[in-house]
Amino acid sequence: MDVKVISERFDRWYTCGMCEQRYHGVVKCALGWACWKTYLGRPETDKLRMPAMNMLGNGLNATNRLEDAMSVREAELSIAQRIGAPEFKILGVQSNLASTYRMLGRLEESLSMRQKVYARRSKLSGEEHVETIREAICYAAGLIDASRFEEAKSLLHKSLPVAQRVLGNTHEYTLRIGKGYAKALCLRDCVTLDDLHEAVTTLEGTVRIARRVLGGAHPLTAGIEEDLREARAALDARETPPGSS
Numbered sequence: 682m683d684v685k686v687i688s689e690r691f692d693r694w695y696t697c698g699m700c701e702q703r704y705h706g707v708v709k710c711a712l713g714w715a716c717w718k719t720y721l722g723r724p725e726t727d728k729l730r731m732p733a734m735n736m737l738g739n740g741l742n743a744t745n746r747l748e749d750a751m752s753v754r755e756a757e758l759s760i761a762q763r764i765g766a767p768e769f770k771i772l773g774v775q776s777n778l779a780s781t782y783r784m785l786g787r788l789e790e791s792l793s794m795r796q797k798v799y800a801r802r803s804k805l806s807g808e809e810h811v812e813t814i815r816e817a818i819c820y821a822a823g824l825i826d827a828s829r830f831e832e833a834k835s836l837l838h839k840s841l842p843v844a845q846r847v848l849g850n851t852h853e854y855t856l857r858i859g860k861g862y863a864k865a866l867c868l869r870d871c872v873t874l875d876d877l878h879e880a881v882t883t884l885e886g887t888v889r890i891a892r893r894v895l896g897g898a899h900p901l902t903a904g905i906e907e908d909l910r911e912a913r914a915a916l917d918a919r920e921t922p923p924g925s926s
Contacts, residue, residue, distance in 0.1 A: 691729065694736055703853070705900055706743055713740020726764050731757060731774075738777060747785050754778040769805060769812075772798050776816060783823060792823040809847050811854070814840060818857050825865060834865040851894045853901065859887035860905050867912050877916040884909040 694716045696703055704712060713736045720733035734757045741750035758774045760766075776798050782791035799820040802813050817840040824833035837858050844855040863880040866872065888909055891902040 687729070691732060695739070702895065702899075709743040710740035710746075713737040713743075725760055731761065731766070731770070734760075735774070735777065738781070742781060742784065745784075747781060751778070751781045751785065754781050768801075772802055772805075773812070776802075776819060779823070780819060783826065788823070788826050792820075792827055795820045795823045808840075808843055811848065814844050814847065814854050814858075818854060818861060821858075821861050821865070825861065825868065828868075830865045830869045834862065834869065837862040837865060851890055853895070856887055856891050856895075856901060856905070859883050860901075860908060863887070863912060864908055867908075867915060872915075874916075874919055877912060877919060880912045881909065881916055884912055 694712050695709070703709075716733045717737040720727070720729050723730045725731075734753060738750050738753040738757065741747070741753060754774065754777055758771070758778055761771045761774050775794055779791045779794040779798065782788075782794070795816070799813075799816040802810070802816045806813050808814075817836055821833040821836045821840075824830070824836070841855070841858045841862060844852065844858050848855050863883040866876045866880040866883075869876060884905060888902065888905045891899070891905050895902050897903075
């Protein structure tokens with residue numbers, strides 16, 4: 682099989698063939714284990730063994746088994762470096778490990794690794810590559826965790842039109858950028874009334890697309906709806922005159 686056919690078949694481990702949405706939660710974890718068990722007997726240099734290891738790490742992350750996920754990620758990175766994997770693959774492993782560090786609360790380690798990965802990915806692939814867009818989302822999330830809201834806002838503001846042009850308005854990454862951008866607007870130290878209006882408008886448009894494309898039960902949709910409720914509350918509090926009911 683050529684690379685395209687192999688890639689299409691491997692996609693079945695993480696994307697539903699009917700609705701074309703990515704699996705999440707316990708289903709993602711179960712398929713991660715199944716994928717790993719399918720390919721673990723292959724040599725370390727086999728082209729599908731490391732992707733299967735990545736699938737297992739993703740599944741463990743999805744069900745908050747974070748210590749286990751970290752062990753898998755660190756082992757995967759060690760293997761990638763030992764066998765001399767291409768740089769773009771090593772960057773992908775480091776990116777996933779940074780995500781797990783972030784979920785474990787190891788924010789400084791996560792952000793340091795994320796900054797390096799984003800800078801290198803941008804140089805290697807250019808700003809319009811889908812992985813560069815993904816890294817921008819993850820790096821911005823780390824910046825928000827570190828209360829570096831202006832930097833996150835600037836990065837996402839630059840990335841949003843790129844994602845819309847390359848991936849379209851309905852892609853999950855585009856929705857995530859809109860969500861992150863609105864959050865950065867609301868959390869700025871000098872947040873203005875215009876910032877809050879822009880955040881609410883952005884989230885209203887984003888959540889409409891998310892409900893239509895992903896459905897109301899999807900974690901991303903739920904997260905956008907929660908951010909929208911908070912942004913509306915902040916806007917109402919700012920617009921309501923003191924002493925009024």
